[in-house]
Amino acid sequence: VGNEVSSEIKLYNMDCMEAMKQMPDKAFDLAIVDPPYGIGFDGQKENRDTNRKFHEFKGWDSQIPSKEYFENLFRVTANSIIWGGNYMVENLRNSRCWLAWDKIQEFSGSDFELAWTSFDRPAKSFRKSRVESYCGISKIHPTQKPVALYKWILKNYAKPGDKILDTHLGSGSIAIACYDMGFDLTGYEIDKDYYDAAVNRLENHKKQLTLF
DSSP, X not given: OOOSSOOOEEEEOSOHHHHHHTSOTTOEEEEEEOOOOSSSOSOBSSOOSSSSOOOBOOOXXXXXXXXXXXHHHHHHEEEEEEETGGGXXXXXXXXXXXXXXXXXXXXXXXXXXXXXXXXXXXXXXXXXXXXXXXXXXXXXXXXXXXHHHHHHHHHHHOOTTOEEEESOOTTOHHHHHHHHHTOEEEEEOOOHHHHHHHHHHHHHHHHHHTTO
């Protein structure tokens, strides 16, 4: 049982920069990444009474990735989708194919998030509320994105047989989406706590599928 199409999910607890430096050109068909935006949204220093779930402050969202990161990312992938691209435009070329996750309802944070893409297609949006996206889910990462969002991206921007790269695995939502849809994924997460939680989340997901 499990996913209908076989997929190979390789997840590594290591610095993506060190990994990419060892990769040949165009090793992957598509990168789908959610790197730091540089806006300090990586947890709270204390558990205050807010509408955000408390996550330990780790300081990783103090700045966007280096220019060298983008150079390597574009070298090792044929196409790229980069969440938070609006914070990193100095490292990106012009694109008409921006993606938006429209969270539908208004709240204290952003009503939508943007992703830059290397595709020459019309801009598109994925519409799903935060409430629906996280219903019944215990968030393990402060910037965790819904599995459904990654499935929408894979359905519309990946071809069967494409090899997917994620340099900032985070909560592992993309790993679950790739597993379910039969895409090979190589993912990197430098933080041991996040990595362990993401791997555990994927394994629990696999076990649940075998029950049906």
